[in-house]
Amino acid sequence: MTTRPDPNTIHPIAGYDKEIYVKPTLKRANIIVGDFTYIADSDFESHVTHHYDFIGDKLIIGKFCQIASGVEFVMNGANHQMNAVSTFPFYTLQGWDMAPPAREDMPLKGDTVIGNDVWIGQDATILPGVHIGDGAIIGANSVVASDVEPYTIVAGNPAKLIRKRFDDELIDLMLKFRWWDKSVEEINSLIPILTCSDLKKVKAELKARLV
Numbered sequence: 001m002t003t004r005p006d007p008n009t010i011h012p013i014a015g016y017d018k019e020i021y022v023k024p025t026l027k028r029a030n031i032i033v034g035d036f037t038y039i040a041d042s043d044f045e046s047h048v049t050h051h052y053d054f055i056g057d058k059l060i061i062g063k064f065c066q067i068a069s070g071v072e073f074v075m076n077g078a079n080h081q082m083n084a085v086s087t088f089p090f091y092t093l094q095g096w097d098m099a100p101p102a103r104e105d106m107p108l109k110g111d112t113v114i115g116n117d118v119w120i121g122q123d124a125t126i127l128p129g130v131h132i133g134d135g136a137i138i139g140a141n142s143v144v145a146s147d148v149e150p151y152t153i154v155a156g157n158p159a160k161l162i163r164k165r166f167d168d169e170l171i172d173l174m175l176k177f178r179w180w181d182k183s184v185e186e187i188n189s190l191i192p193i194l195t196c197s198d199l200k201k202v203k204a205e206l207k208a209r210l211v
Helices: 168-176 184-194 199-210
Strands: 031-033 058-059 072-074 113-114 152-156 159-164
Touching: 168 199, 184 199
Parallel strands: 031 058, 058 113
Antiparallel strands: 152 159
């Protein structure tokens, strides 16, 4: 009998501990990750830095994302006050007479949100408040400082658009189809479509299934 994929498995590759499904390992309430998203490491939360409960920002990642080794999610706690003449954070260090600045004086960017089926390349850095759309690809060593549209490829420092992955019609079909929200059994049956390089055939299949 074939064993079906289980999103609550920590080590999806038998005998290999340097790749984990993230969701079952989470301890922080302000990190939310969907089923089957993995990282090429044994500890996901060490890749989320400057993430403090008193700020309240969340890291939200969808399903089936692929996160390479060395990726860092920099959260809002890394930001310093920028609307005063000094950026030095006196209030965080012992002995200085400074109360924490008001939230409106801090350059807080909100939650960081990663869509579904996003591939983030090795040593990429995702800055606070960035939104990355479904199906996007982030090049290795990129620094992502602004939002990324669905099904686009970005790379560089700062990351810039390289190209769209597909034409607008196929992107629209994929966003409507939302394969990642289907059951394990249905996704398993869809693998021939999801891994097909004949995009005309894929487009026809999606149109038929969306009727």
